[in-house]
Amino acid sequence: MTLLRAPRLPVSDTGTPPRLTPWRLFWWLATRRKLLAAGVWISAVFSLGLVPVMPIFLSGAVDEGIARHDWGALAAWVGSLVAAGSVVAVSIVVHHRMTVWWRQDASYRAQQLTVAKVGRLGARLRAHATTGDVVSVGITDMRAIGRSIEALAPTVGCAAGIIAVAVLLFATSVSLGLTVFIGVTAVAVLTGPLLGRLQRRYRSYREHVGAITTRSSDIVAGLRVLRGVGGEDAFNESYRRDSQDLKRAGLRIAAPGAWIDTLAAGAPLILLGAVVWQSARLAADHQITVGQMVAAYAYTAALLQPVGWIMSTAMVLMQGHVAAAKICELLRLPEPPRRTDTRPGPPPGAELADPDTGLSLRPGLTVIAAADPQSATEMFDRLAGLSPADAVFGDVPVSDMDPVELRRRVLVADHDAYLYAGTLATVLAGATGERRVVEAVTAACADDVVDALPDGLSTDLGNQARTVSGGQRQRLRLA
Template sequence: MRQFPDPDPGQPDLRSPGSYLTRLAGANRVIVALGVVYSTVSVVANALIPAAIGRAVDDGLTERDQRALLLWGGAVLALGILQAVTGILHDRCALTASLGGSFRTLQFVTDHATRLGASLPRRVSAGEVMSVGVADVGQIGNALAFVSRAVGAVAAVVVVAAIMLVTSWQLGLVVLVGVPVMVVATTLTLRPLHRRQVGLRAVQSELTSSAVDIVGGLRVLRGIGGEQMFADGYRSESQRARRAAVRVARVEAVLDGAKVLLPGLLVTAVVWQGARYVLDGRLTPGQLVAFYGYATFLSIPLRRLTNAAGAVMKGVVAARRVTTLLSLQPHDTGGASPTGDSGAPPTAAGAGFHDPVSGLRIEPGRLTAVVCAFSDDAGPLADRIGRYADSDVTFGDVPLRQLDIDDVRRRILVVDNAAHLFSGSLRVELDPAGRAARVPDVVHRAVGTASAHDVLAGLPAGLDTVVADAGRELSGGQGQRLRLARALTVDPEVLVLVEPTSAVDAHTESRIAAGLAAARDRRTTVVFSTSPILLDCAEHVVFVEAGKAVAEGTHAELLADDRYRAVVAREEDPA
């Protein structure tokens, strides 16, 4: 039994949707090739059954030869068994190819999403990623599954055509002309179908994105009374999706009708002409029965060809969306350290930050608080320090953009309130690097620093509780404290926190502030906050106004600055 996913999915071909699908088929070439063989044998065996039945009629029934009747009856049975066995094997191969293509695409999307990191939500919506990872990967796998069926269908048409031309070239010609006419007639609907499918996928993606946004912000919507407005908007978008789906269904209905009507017309023509040939003595009754069987049988490969064309077309639409996503590049692709692997700056205790744009300086080895007069300035500053945005920030004496991006991610951790708890065991979620195996009680100490022991006590299984739905069953304050505990468990050289206590009460915040100062003693820690409780525990405070660092000192010293005091006073007295 083949295991999924593959340990090494390789590299996708992003030149075009077609080249992506071709490379994907090449990666599954063994199972696709087996599927082609089984499909061809199965369909050809099925195609030969009418010939065997015709011979049974002529040699067995007409000639009253019981031995010939048993012989050709046995041939029909053998062909049926062969068709059934190879058909089962083909279905198995088709399913394996489908799963292989789907899982490999899902691996590409997941791996690329992790490489994009913080650039991902800035480049594409969560709903779009979900749509690609759920719907499009299935369409791509379905396209691979139909490849072998299409090849088998072509082989069956060739075999049947050859038999009919040898038996009666006039009837064979009717079938050979009729089949391409049917294919052309059905493919005329594929272009509008493709166009409408592209439109439908775009609308569905927008609808999914809207649903994700509404679910993610439901608590906020309820707080501001915006549920009805967003519900009305979602209803309007869903109606757009419904109308787009109806337009696709209309074309698909025409296509499905053509799949039934056109083969029926061909069968009628063959039977009518064949009956005249039997009356003229140019065909035997058995040959007429065989020709009827051929004409009826040809509807099967025709249906397979049209289904394959539709599946491949949907696969191309899906592959275009996948390649578009996989072609996205992070805003900062990073570089190597100018002095090689060992040329990174010294540990955080010996290296600080300097942002030339704002003038912000972060001294190494201490807890620094940054107070922004305008809250919108905190995110961009944190992004520059964490190198989630390209900038001239230096770490020590080295421009941050010149350091290896993986080294930056290992050493500098930025945590804001857009972070999520992932589904799974809370124990694993709070210790993603597995430090508990090397440092006993590291998780419990981090939970204590984040003042989150009461959160664990309220969970049914404590640390072994399985967090579901990205932790949305937790309150805002609980989730915020657990995210802080996760960051403290990782214990990076540089920890950057953006409003880490905005959702907790003053007593809890006081405990967190004191614990954070102790836990991060002599470790570079940057806290963006306007909370006096946190500011009072900071060793150094920088005041930023209009994107520029305009004052610095201790919290007590900066209270003499009217601008700083006004910002902090808003925090102390929201009214």
């Protein structure tokens, strides 16, 4: 990957975080593309760190050009200002471009890690995490990780700008430099406890998000049963109560967030007033020049953006820390040990048998009628190795087969499995290509479904294929 080209996603190798702690995971995600991260921070120095020191050109133009009536010096200082502004403009474009790629790489890498973990856990995931926990990680936390990486991008530039301004003010007047240094330190000291409170309240809010997502997924999954037993109103009331708790948790975040915003907006203005008053007195006493007084005002005014940006970054990083903690919880879930004594599967045409029910599946179409749908689901899970059982494939126990081979030869297709948007041919092909689509449609007895569509296999079904009936969707899922 070059600095000026977007990363290829998904990445072929996500890598493995060395230690699963929130800050370590966050830093690991941020530094996978080391060259890109370095480019982001270097461009931040030129795009954001250079802005607060631009008044140095203004000081030179006033003192050496206007005050001395030296139009050559004035032109030189103005030309330098224009050149520096051009560097800043180009750097901002490059910085933003690379920041977007950096954010995408980190969030997508985290997404790949969690999806791979969920795939390895399979049916065992249900014993360790709720649906709401997994959904919240995949949506809320991935979004928070992306925002946090993006917020981290300008910190080096802002810090460089603040340090440069402090150095320039110290060079102009020690008292002016001390004023800025003390003011920035005081803001940092006041912000620390507020950030801690914000993190605790955001963690509580995130727990409520997971709980209400679980509640809503349970309601959707069991809506038909709930209506049948008259429990719909009770679950609606539970969801309403949980949503009110979530709202209150969200409102509790507002107080520390508002105080931090107040400090970010108000403290630099107070600091600006102090610097203007002090520099005016120094200029009146002829301790500094008029150009230096103007520059001192401009330096401090230019600090408004980096100081506010750094404080906003701290707020977003707290959310990123909570999100990384949730991702770590998912990645730390115990996995079954990898077996090295697996056996190859039987030759083609072997029977697949479930001793618990006495069922034996031979090649061809078999229809199974069960009084209890749950018992049928459990049987299929045993046959596919999704739950512990004594099922056998030919003369090989299913539990002894390599999971990769077993998945290739035995696949459970849930009749409620998700159907993605796209043309029917693309949806059915999946990762195998479109060569076997027609064969699969015929095997699933779905030829009439394809014939009824306006463009056949080229018809765009949209999300979840809701343009066809429920029975037609089940046959397409089977295909």
